[in-house]
Amino acid sequence: MTDASVESFWARGVAEGWSDIDEAVAAAADHVGKPVVVREEAFLSTEPVCGFVATLEHQHLVMISPTTSETFRSFVIGHELGHVLHRHHEHAAQSAYVRDVIPDVPEYKVERALARGLFSNDYEHEAELFADRLAALIRSNRGRPSAFRGVFG
Numbered sequence: 603m604t605d606a607s608v609e610s611f612w613a614r615g616v617a618e619g620w621s622d623i624d625e626a627v628a629a630a631a632d633h634v635g636k637p638v639v640v641r642e643e644a645f646l647s648t649e650p651v652c653g654f655v656a657t658l659e660h661q662h663l664v665m666i667s668p669t670t671s672e673t674f675r676s677f678v679i680g681h682e683l684g685h686v687l688h689r690h691h692e693h694a695a696q697s698a699y700v701r702d703v704i705p706d707v708p709e710y711k712v713e714r715a716l717a718r719g720l721f722s723n724d725y726e727h728e729a730e731l732f733a734d735r736l737a738a739l740i741r742s743n744r745g746r747p748s749a750f751r752g753v754f755g
């Protein structure tokens with residue numbers, strides 16, 4: 603995915619006024635033309651990473667450590683969306699870790715995956731910047747009146 607494509611994702615976020623991470627997840631799935639599924643996985647709470655994304659044949663599967671912090675959850679998911687939107691799975695081969703930690707889910711065809719927090723490289727840096735920018739976008743829309751939030755409080 604080109605930078606122009608990522609920029610159009612940001613333009614959409616501004617236009618639609620995303621105020622929570624789930625809106626961004628839905629938009630990301632639409633943007634890349636593939637479902638983005640977020641699952642909380644208890645096994646991750648004992649792993650050094652708090653989230654990763656596995657690019658499967660028919661979906662991007664984002665697995666995150668269970669948390670009660672909405673801010674933390676948003677950031678971890680935002681980081682993984684960064685990998686998806688920047689199409690890092692097409693460049694990096696860091697799937698060995700994922701196969702190690704989820705050996706009991708052979709039904710998932712893990713093509714390539716990236717783990718958050720375990721690797722330090724340009725991909726991780728780009729994903730962190732993406733998560734920062736998404737968090738700022740969501741924060742900026744939180745305070746804005748919206749017809750929907752007016753109804754639901």
Ligand SMILES: [Zn+2]
Pocket residue numbers: 681685716717718719725726729
């Ligand atoms: Zn990462």
